[in-house]
Amino acid sequence: MAAPDVSPYDALLLVSFGGPEGPDDVLPFLENVTRGRGIPKERLEEVGEHYHLFGGRSPINDQNRALLAAIREDLAGADIDIPVYWGNRNWDPYLTEALQQMKDDGVSRAACFLTSAYSSYSSCRQYREDLARAAAEVGDAPRLDRLRAYFNHPRFVEPIVDATLAALAELPEDVRNGAHLVFVTHSIPTDMNERSGPWGRAYLGQHRSAATVVAERVRQEVARKHPSRLVFCSRSGPPQMPWLEPDINEYLEELAKDGATAAVIVPIGFVSDHMEVIYDLDTEAKATADRLSFPITRAATPGIDPRFVGLPRELLVERAATERGEEVPRVAVGGLMAAPDLCAAGCCPNPRGELPVVGGPQSPPRLGR
Numbered sequence: 001m002a003a004p005d006v007s008p009y010d011a012l013l014l015v016s017f018g019g020p021e022g023p024d025d026v027l028p029f030l031e032n033v034t035r036g037r038g039i040p041k042e043r044l045e046e047v048g049e050h051y052h053l054f055g056g057r058s059p060i061n062d063q064n065r066a067l068l069a070a071i072r073e074d075l076a077g078a079d080i081d082i083p084v085y086w087g088n089r090n091w092d093p094y095l096t097e098a099l100q101q102m103k104d105d106g107v108s109r110a111a112c113f114l115t116s117a118y119s120s121y122s123s124c125r126q127y128r129e130d131l132a133r134a135a136a137e138v139g140d141a142p143r144l145d146r147l148r149a150y151f152n153h154p155r156f157v158e159p160i161v162d163a164t165l166a167a168l169a170e171l172p173e174d175v176r177n178g179a180h181l182v183f184v185t186h187s188i189p190t191d192m193n194e195r196s197g198p199w200g201r202a203y204l205g206q207h208r209s210a211a212t213v214v215a216e217r218v219r220q221e222v223a224r225k226h227p228s229r230l231v232f233c234s235r236s237g238p239p240q241m242p243w244l245e246p247d248i249n250e251y252l253e254e255l256a257k258d259g260a261t262a263a264v265i266v267p268i269g270f271v272s273d274h275m276e277v278i279y280d281l282d283t284e285a286k287a288t289a290d291r292l293s294f295p296i297t298r299a300a301t302p303g304i305d306p307r308f309v310g311l312p313r314e315l316l317v318e319r320a321a322t323e324r325g326e327e328v329p330r331v332a333v334g335g336l337m338a339a340p341d342l343c344a345a346g347c348c349p350n351p352r353g354e355l356p357v358v359g360g361p362q363s364p365p366r367l368g369r
């Protein structure tokens with residue numbers, strides 16, 4: 001078979017959050033993340049402690065190194081000969097370094113794959129702003145296109161289905177049949193959810209859709225319906241500001257009190273086992289469950305599952321064909337359509353005011369006075 005055509009692209013850029021790699025990195029990393037965000041100092045100190053519990057090192061960069069290597073192998077296996085770069089928003093290697101390298105290498109147009117599957121300011125537009133800022137800093141940077149949000153792509157969903165089945169199987173047999181599926185994602189301020197996506201509430205809607213698909217696929221596989229619900233972790237910000245609830249720890253209390261036998265925690269909001277997963281879920285929520293003598297297991301994140309590793313390739317090939325003016329199927333599972341290639345102007349707005357972005361138009365100037 002002929003190699004898939006990826007023109008007009010001559011590079012792929014893996015875009016991630018970044019994380020500290022040693023104790024001295026923790027504070028500067030947290031300062032990068034929270035600059036101008038109004039996060040209380042106590043919260044920062046507390047989050048710093050989470051990192052210090054793990055030697056000041058987040059697993060996220062190593063996971064991205066593994067993903068990067070796997071993507072390169074996957075592309076080579078498909079005879080697609082383009083370089084793959086990696087840049088982070090908040091830690092080394094920064095987006096600016098990646099873009100500078102791409103510019104030096106003569107890249108003209110790159111497709112950007114984000115390690116974030118859903119729409120909201122924090123999970124989408126902020127990445128687009130940071131890409132635009134890095135490109136402006138580098139100057140004459142390659143043209144950047146952002147690959148579509150993939151919360152409903154089977155290459156994201158299917159690994160989660162298998163991971164959920166595996167985590168169910170890990171539960172003791174006598175509690176397995178009554179187990180609840182507890183889908184977890186990063187909490188965000190309720191206002192941010194209200195204004196996410198072109199019509200609002202996309203963050204919640206997309207998570208509900210993905211969770212429904214996974215729960216339904218699990219039901220097919222085990223021929224039994226496990227009750228399920230979407231809950232949240234990693235709340236920050238001032239206490240008087242409303243964020244999405246319930247928190248996973250409160251929900252585990254509720255489940256145990258209501259006589260559920262066990263739960264499988266499914267971190268549907270995350271693509272790899274980074275700090276939110278290993279601290280907020282595997283450490284904190286696990287301690288809550290242990291205190292309640294409530295059995296839980298945790299489903300793996302997509303990580304470097306070969307299906308997920310092939311996702312950037314599939315989105316790149318799809319987008320390249322679209323850019324060449326060809327009709328291509330836009331694969332999606334569940335009740336929502338495939339996300340658009342370009343975000344609408346004004347979708348997932350920055351609460352502190354609009355900044356330049358890649359991957360979609362700026363808001364039009366206001367009419368009238």
Ligand SMILES: CC1=C(CCC(=O)O)c2cc3nc(cc4[nH]c(cc5[nH]c(cc1n2)c(C)c5CCC(=O)O)c(CCC(=O)O)c4C)C(CCC(=O)O)=C3C
Nearest residue numbers: 017019033037039047058060116122123186188236274275
């Ligand atoms: C939706 C969402 C995702 C999922 C989508 C995606 O993956 O992007 C995500 C991922 C991540 N968040 C991460 C780390 C942090 N997020 C923070 C703060 C915040 N996150 C928010 C939202 C999200 N965050 C929000 C609304 C805030 C409040 C401040 C603000 O409005 O910006 C803070 C500050 C301290 C605190 O407040 O907790 C830290 C340290 C890491 C790295 C982990 C590692 O090091 O392994 C990752 C992957």
Ligand SMILES: [Fe+2]
Nearest residue numbers: 122186234276
């Ligand atoms: Fe975060």
